[in-house]
Amino acid sequence: MNDPVENAKRLAAFKAVDNHVVDGVIGIGSGSTVVYAVERLAQRVKDEGLEVICVPSSFQAKQLIIQYGLKLGDLETNPELKVTIDGADESDSMLTLIKGGGGCLTQEKILASCAEEFIVIADYRKASTNLGEQWSKGIPIEVIPGAYRVVYQKIEKLLGGKSDLRMSGSSKAGPVVTDNGNFILDWNFEGVKDWKHVENSLNMIPGVVENGLFVGMARKAYFGMSDGTVMERNV
Numbered sequence: 385m386n387d388p389v390e391n392a393k394r395l396a397a398f399k400a401v402d403n404h405v406v407d408g409v410i411g412i413g414s415g416s417t418v419v420y421a422v423e424r425l426a427q428r429v430k431d432e433g434l435e436v437i438c439v440p441s442s443f444q445a446k447q448l449i450i451q452y453g454l455k456l457g458d459l460e461t462n463p464e465l466k467v468t469i470d471g472a473d474e475s476d477s478m479l480t481l482i483k484g485g486g487g488c489l490t491q492e493k494i495l496a497s498c499a500e501e502f503i504v505i506a507d508y509r510k511a512s513t514n515l516g517e518q519w520s521k522g523i524p525i526e527v528i529p530g531a532y533r534v535v536y537q538k539i540e541k542l543l544g545g546k547s548d549l550r551m552s553g554s555s556k557a558g559p560v561v562t563d564n565g566n567f568i569l570d571w572n573f574e575g576v577k578d579w580k581h582v583e584n585s586l587n588m589i590p591g592v593v594e595n596g597l598f599v600g601m602a603r604k605a606y607f608g609m610s611d612g613t614v615m616e617r618n619v
């Protein structure tokens with residue numbers, strides 16, 4: 385593979401699947417890095433007879449599981465996951481994450497919370513010391529559509545910064561609509577010191593469904609590097 389970023393994603397995903405997946409129920413995150421994790425899972429099912437049931441975190445993840453011929457599960461029949469593997473938009477040195485750049489944060493956080501182990505896979509552009517060093521698009525916040533404006537105002541009053549309603553772009557007029565039928569606000573924060581406080585404060589605002597801060601959930605991350613190595617971070 386010639387693209388260093390794609391190569392880095394693939395290396396991280398393959399290593400995480402090899403090191404953490406055994407027979408059982410697996411949570412499948414969303415995004416472009418997770419594609420490689422599903423590819424590796426499918427290889428191991430074929431080559432080693434690995435027996436996994438895959439629970440998706442999004443429409444995209446479900447399609448991937450189907451496309452690769454893996455067994456599809458859901459949280460109603462498989463509420464306990466051995467491991468969830470997912471990408472991130474940014475990870476600080478404590479593995480505090482920003483997620484939801486692709487709009488899939490709520491179901492991802494549910495899957496992360498149901499897993500014995502939550503493993504992050506990403507390329508080298510996602511690793512930082514403090515959030516905001518690498519990801520400049522703010523914290524994604526999923527909101528009930530009719531409440532987006534009041535949520536926006538309350539966030540500004542409570543925590544400062546500015547939010548933007550995420551728009552669809554040229555393929556559809558109007559805002560992005562999540563897999564759950566909601567809107568996304570991207571909150572550009574200022575001077576945050578306590579991410580757990582922010583995560584909790586955002587979720588206390590009526591109309592907020594979930595936010596893309598994952599604090600204290602991941603214990604291990606794999607970052608594919610541009611030189612072909614994989615950097616591991618543990619907390």
Ligand SMILES: O=C[C@H](O)[C@H](O)[C@H](O)COP(=O)(O)O
Binds near residue numbers: 485
């Ligand atoms: O909403 C999307 C998810 O949180 C993704 O896991 C995140 O955006 C990272 O995606 P990618 O692997 O494409 O960078």
